[in-house]
Amino acid sequence: MWQAAWDDEGVDDGALIAALRAGDRDAFGLLVERETSSVYRACLRILGRPHDAEDVTQESFIAAYRAIRTFRSEGSLRGWLLRIATRQCFRRLEQRRPAADLGAIGDGLLVDTSAEPARAVVAREARDDIRAAVSALDEPYREVVALRFFADMSLAEVAETTGRPLNTVKTHLRRGLERLRPAFGAEVDR
Amino acid sequence: MTRHPYGPDELDRVDPALDRVAEELERYAATRSGEPALDLAARIQAAIDDEPHPRAGWWRSFFASLRGLRGPARAVAVAAVAVAAIVGALALGDLAERARQNNVGASPSATPISTPTASPSPTPSATPSPSPSPTATPSDEPTVRASPTASADDGEVETPEPSESDNSGPGGGGGNSGPGGGG
Numbered sequence: 001m002w003q004a005a006w007d008d009e010g011v012d013d014g015a016l017i018a019a020l021r022a023g024d025r026d027a028f029g030l031l032v033e034r035e036t037s038s039v040y041r042a043c044l045r046i047l048g049r050p051h052d053a054e055d056v057t058q059e060s061f062i063a064a065y066r067a068i069r070t071f072r073s074e075g076s077l078r079g080w081l082l083r084i085a086t087r088q089c090f091r092r093l094e095q096r097r098p099a100a101d102l103g104a105i106g107d108g109l110l111v112d113t114s115a116e117p118a119r120a121v122v123a124r125e126a127r128d129d130i131r132a133a134v135s136a137l138d139e140p141y142r143e144v145v146a147l148r149f150f151a152d153m154s155l156a157e158v159a160e161t162t163g164r165p166l167n168t169v170k171t172h173l174r175r176g177l178e179r180l181r182p183a184f185g186a187e188v189d190r
Numbered sequence: 191m192t193r194h195p196y197g198p199d200e201l202d203r204v205d206p207a208l209d210r211v212a213e214e215l216e217r218y219a220a221t222r223s224g225e226p227a228l229d230l231a232a233r234i235q236a237a238i239d240d241e242p243h244p245r246a247g248w249w250r251s252f253f254a255s256l257r258g259l260r261g262p263a264r265a266v267a268v269a270a271v272a273v274a275a276i277v278g279a280l281a282l283g284d285l286a287e288r289a290r291q292n293n294v295g296a297s298p299s300a301t302p303i304s305t306p307t308a309s310p311s312p313t314p315s316a317t318p319s320p321s322p323s324p325t326a327t328p329s330d331e332p333t334v335r336a337s338p339t340a341s342a343d344d345g346e347v348e349t350p351e352p353s354e355s356d357n358s359g360p361g362g363g364g365g366n367s368g369p370g371g372g373g
Contacts, residue, residue, distance in 0.1 A: 023243050023244065025238065025239065028235075028238055029235050029238070032231050032234050032235055032238070033231055036226055036230055036231045036234065037225060037226060040224075040225075040226035040230065041222070041223055041224070044222050044224055045218070045219050045222045048222075050224065053226075054226060054227060054230055057226065057230065057234070058230070058233060058234050058237055061234045061237075061238065062234075062237055062238065062241060065238050065241055065244060066241065066244050067244070068244055069244060126218075127218060127221065127222070130214065130215065130218045134215075145215070148194075148196075149196075149212070149215040149216060149218075149219050150215075150219055152193050152194060152219065153194065154193075154194040155200060157194075170200070170201055170202060173200075173201065174201045174203070174205075174208065177201075177208040177211045177212060178208065180211050180215075181207055181208065181211050184210070184211050184214050
């Protein structure tokens with residue numbers, strides 16, 4: 001059933017969910033094919049390191065597979081996956097915190113090899129600051145900011161995925177941005 | 191590049207400072223839009239293949255199905271669960287009561303079973319033993335009177351440990367000299 005939907009224009013969530021709940025591994029394979037990039041990008045934006053982002057992307061899909069029967073049909077599969085992924089990312093960051101963040105330094109320099117070294121370092125530090133500021137937010141602001149900007153979801157999708165009213169999500173986003181403002185002071189005052 | 195670009199009207203209020211924070215976040219996200227390694231999906235699929243078939247516990251399935259309901263259907267389901275829980279609790283209570291009554295009626299064991307406690311309890315038991323049975327209990331220790339309340343009345347329960355500020359506690363009488371003191 002879901003194969004027909006897949007052949008048309010992408011996978012219809014309803015058919016795919018039914019197949020997933022029935023334990024169809026091929027259906028899960030389609031979900032992996034469809035959403036790996038978006039989950040990876042969200043993880044990369046939160047974690048900063050491509051290697052960690054790949055690890056957590058994989059962990060997120062495995063966690064989703066184990067919990068597929070608990071998926072609520074209210075939101076989209078993509079939103080559900082991205083929510084799992086952002087949580088896994090923040091958990092990874094909390095584990096990583098005590099260790100020196102040497103990996104991120106390497107990643108930053110690798111990305112900006114074409115730029116001048118000083119500019120590359122400044123750019124890396126700015127990115128680290130943004131990541132650190134977002135990850136230091138309290139919940140639920142952190143989750144809403146991450147889903148909105150790092151997972152590239154609309155506020156309506158965030159509301160649907162988290163099961164919160166849209167106005168509540170807007171309030172959370174506004175408060176999250178207000179809390180981020182001091183950390184972004186140098187940039188936003190320009 | 192972004193599927194959902196941030197708009198100033200998104201927060202339902204005009205706040206240029208917050209808009210700039212949002213734009214910074216968007217700009218950051220745009221710089222981190224790399225694609226995963228080509229084989230990442232295959233690796234994930236291989237990891238999934240190694241996973242056992244996901245089985246939901248009955249409670250998870252049940253609550254997941256509840257969460258899927260909306261409005262009146264959800265209320266009815268929750269009410270049904272509550273009623274079932276109450277009926278179950280009542281039935282259990284009834285069963286327990288019956289079992290207790292059966293036990294009382296069936297075994298009128300008149301012999302009180304006195305389990306000799308090996309540990310010397312510091313509080314003298316206030317319950318008088320009904321049968322001063324002369325049968326010698328094979329306890330190694332004599333019935334323990336190790337508590338400092340040597341002259342305590344049998345019917346009175348006292349706290350065994352005197353407070354530090356209380357010099358006239360049980361076994362006291364000697365000022366600051368503790369029990370066994372006086373040297």
